Amino acid sequence: MASEFAVELRDVVKKFITPEGNELNAVDHVTMQIKNGEFFSMLGSSGCGKTTSLRMIAGFEWPTEGEVYIEGKPMGHTPPFQRKVNTVFQSYALFQHMTVFQNIAFGLEMEGADKNEIEKRVKRALEMVQLTGMERRKPKQLSGGQQQRVAVARALVKVPDVLLLDEPLGALDLKLRKEMQLELKALQQQLGITFVYVTHDQEEAMTMSDRIAVMSKGKVQQMGTPVEIYERPANRFVADFIGESNFLEGTIKSLSKEEAVVFVPQLNAELTGIPVSDGLVNGEEVTVSIRPEKVHISDKVLDVNSFTGRVTNTVYIGTDTHVFVDLMGKQIKVFEQNRISRLDPGSFYSIGQEVILVMWPDNVLVLKKG
Amino acid sequence: MLQRLRENKSAQGTLLATPTMLWMLALLIIPLLLTLVVSFGKRSPDGDVIYTFSLDNYIRLLGYSTDCENGQASCFNPLYLQILWRSVSLAFNTTILVIVLAYPLAYFIARAQPKRRNTFLFLVLIPLWTNFVIRVYAWMMLLRKEGAINIILGWVAGLFGLDFQPLEMLYTPGAVLVGMVYEFLPFMILPIFTSLEKIDGSLYEAAADLGANAIKTFLRVTLPLSMPGVVAGTILVFIPVMGTFIVSDILGGRQVILVGNLIQRQFLDARDPTFGSAASLILMIMTLIVTYFYTRKFGFGEEIVVA
Numbered sequence: 132m133a134s135e136f137a138v139e140l141r142d143v144v145k146k147f148i149t150p151e152g153n154e155l156n157a158v159d160h161v162t163m164q165i166k167n168g169e170f171f172s173m174l175g176s177s178g179c180g181k182t183t184s185l186r187m188i189a190g191f192e193w194p195t196e197g198e199v200y201i202e203g204k205p206m207g208h209t210p211p212f213q214r215k216v217n218t219v220f221q222s223y224a225l226f227q228h229m230t231v232f233q234n235i236a237f238g239l240e241m242e243g244a245d246k247n248e249i250e251k252r253v254k255r256a257l258e259m260v261q262l263t264g265m266e267r268r269k270p271k272q273l274s275g276g277q278q279q280r281v282a283v284a285r286a287l288v289k290v291p292d293v294l295l296l297d298e299p300l301g302a303l304d305l306k307l308r309k310e311m312q313l314e315l316k317a318l319q320q321q322l323g324i325t326f327v328y329v330t331h332d333q334e335e336a337m338t339m340s341d342r343i344a345v346m347s348k349g350k351v352q353q354m355g356t357p358v359e360i361y362e363r364p365a366n367r368f369v370a371d372f373i374g375e376s377n378f379l380e381g382t383i384k385s386l387s388k389e390e391a392v393v394f395v396p397q398l399n400a401e402l403t404g405i406p407v408s409d410g411l412v413n414g415e416e417v418t419v420s421i422r423p424e425k426v427h428i429s430d431k432v433l434d435v436n437s438f439t440g441r442v443t444n445t446v447y448i449g450t451d452t453h454v455f456v457d458l459m460g461k462q463i464k465v466f467e468q469n470r471i472s473r474l475d476p477g478s479f480y481s482i483g484q485e486v487i488l489v490m491w492p493d494n495v496l497v498l499k500k501g
Numbered sequence: 502m503l504q505r506l507r508e509n510k511s512a513q514g515t516l517l518a519t520p521t522m523l524w525m526l527a528l529l530i531i532p533l534l535l536t537l538v539v540s541f542g543k544r545s546p547d548g549d550v551i552y553t554f555s556l557d558n559y560i561r562l563l564g565y566s567t568d569c570e571n572g573q574a575s576c577f578n579p580l581y582l583q584i585l586w587r588s589v590s591l592a593f594n595t596t597i598l599v600i601v602l603a604y605p606l607a608y609f610i611a612r613a614q615p616k617r618r619n620t621f622l623f624l625v626l627i628p629l630w631t632n633f634v635i636r637v638y639a640w641m642m643l644l645r646k647e648g649a650i651n652i653i654l655g656w657v658a659g660l661f662g663l664d665f666q667p668l669e670m671l672y673t674p675g676a677v678l679v680g681m682v683y684e685f686l687p688f689m690i691l692p693i694f695t696s697l698e699k700i701d702g703s704l705y706e707a708a709a710d711l712g713a714n715a716i717k718t719f720l721r722v723t724l725p726l727s728m729p730g731v732v733a734g735t736i737l738v739f740i741p742v743m744g745t746f747i748v749s750d751i752l753g754g755r756q757v758i759l760v761g762n763l764i765q766r767q768f769l770d771a772r773d774p775t776f777g778s779a780a781s782l783i784l785m786i787m788t789l790i791v792t793y794f795y796t797r798k799f800g801f802g803e804e805i806v807v808a
Binding site: 211217286289 | 701703704706708711712713714717721726
């Protein structure tokens with residue numbers, strides 16, 4: 132491999148003209164480096180620029196500014212058919228007039244591979260996606276999941292440097308989607324090919340990815356491993372978009388190298404011992420965030436960050452019970468895992484009940500404003 | 502009575518199909534049977550039909566005649582076979598030419614921006630608002646000796662100081678071909694456009710992604726996926742061209758006689774409905790045979806109707 136990075140976007144901007152005639156930065160100064168052999172996801176809601184970024188890697192769009200590098204080489208206006216990347220399309224984009232075999236063979240024929248080799252490689256690709264015996268079917272005669280596999284086989288048979296996947300599982304039902312997630316991940320590990328995966332489903336991104344780029348409004352909000360992104364969200368958007376969070380507005384009251392004390396006017400109280408990162412100053416207004424499953428319900432007041440509140444609602448969802456607690460007018464979500472099997476309604480929190488919430492310092496995050 | 506009908510599914514079916522059946526009977530089957538019966542008849546000297554069972558008309562169509570000029574008992578005259586052959590080959594040539602002209606146009610329209618697309622389709626349809634015959638007459642104005650084309654050619658030749666003899670374009674097979682192509686072009690453009698427009702744009706991207714350049718993408722993806730449109734258009738063009746007589750009548754004069762003209766003249770000029778009926782049936786059979794083999798190979802292009 133020529134370069135450490137399979138794909139690199141350097142300060143890429145893609146401008147579109149909206150139907151109203153306005154200029155829109157679909158991708159706004161995005162820089163990302165995708166390592167060789169990595170399963171990399173771009174995660175975001177629709178319109179965040181993830182698909183446009185993918186299409187610029189594929190060559191279907193060209194950046195307005197900046198440059199896309201594949202294996203260290205600047206792509207400029209290289210057309211898609213001259214890039215060593217292949218795409219699995221959201222709609223699969225299978226050729227309806229061709230059989231499964233012909234669909235998969237298409238890319239090899241374009242390379243000018245000879246007949247024997249094509250046959251061998253198509254056969255292997257079909258084995259890989261567990262579709263042996265389906266060679267002569269037309270795409271219409273396959274189920275959605277099978278079509279999806281053909282699309283994957285058709286792209287992978289070319290042994291690309293990078294496989295691009297644009298929400299490939301979006302059309303499948305939940306169960307099949309979960310199966311395919313694991314299968315795709317296994318396939319990626321087995322082949323060692325770099326996968327760049329676009330999805331709006333955070334669970335999907337978490338399940339499969341080595342690293343995730345969380346995108347919003349054309350910008351990368353945070354790039355990191357699933358754990359980093361969930362446990363150390365870079366800003367309020369990421370903390371809110373990935374999983375759920377309770378947010379409290381506050382001011383830094385005192386600051387040492389490792390920890391801070393934050394005054395939260397809403398609770399008229401201080402949160403103490405909160406771990407901090409660099410770049411914060413005393414007196415700065417910040418957002419404090421704590422995950423609902425990391426709020427602890429205690430039966431007695433402890434000496435750190437304990438608050439008394441009243442249960443306003445509970446929702447039983449099987450694995451967890453969601454408890455909504457009113458703390459001086461501020462609603463705090465708490466997820467309690469149902470670790471013991473029980474039926475007695477009295478064993479659950481009841482509405483109006485007084486509870487003590489504990490926010491352990493290590494579970495509280497300080498996020499910069501803006 | 503009503504109670505029993507409610508329980509009897511097959512009676513319901515029969516009842517529901519009856520209006521259609523009556524319609525088909527009155528407008529298709531009875532006229533066809535009449536034509537068949539008349540075609541086996543003979544023409545009386547004063548132009549009436551004598552109902553009998555005679556194959557004379559068919560034998561005459563095949564070129565064998567019982568009234569020869571030099572008094573032989575029978576002689577061979579391929580006149581009618583030539584007319585039949587001319588009709589088939591003209592229909593064939595027209596269809597090919599129409600495909601060649603219509604495909605790029607349909608492709609261009611299908612690839613145009615949606616706003617412009619409607620304008621282009623509108624332009625394709627405008628000629629159809631004018632009467633068929635009048636459109637053919639317009640071509641007469643263009644093609645005749647003192648017509649627009651010759652005037653322009655003469656003017657251009659004059660600019661270069663060349664001597665110009667007006668071209669004899671009207672009343673030639675070429676004029677009929679041009680007229681036919683012009684008349685039937687929209688019937689090819691529209692189905693091809695429909696099938697091209699239905700191709701999902703991501704298929705072009707998939708082809709490019711897999712290494713196909715523009716030409717290969719066209720040959721391997723676009724063309725095969727638009728074939729249903731070509732097939733449907735071919736059926737829409739070939740069949741009417743086989744039977745039409747107006748274009749050849751106006752632009753071909755006495756020079757280009759097709760089966761359609763033959764039939765028309767038998768009924769109106771020669772007053773021999775028996776021979777006209779026989780020719781009609783032969784035309785129908787020929788068209789059916791060609792269409793049968795064609796559709797068996799290519800289908801009806803129904804994919805463009807049923808997605």
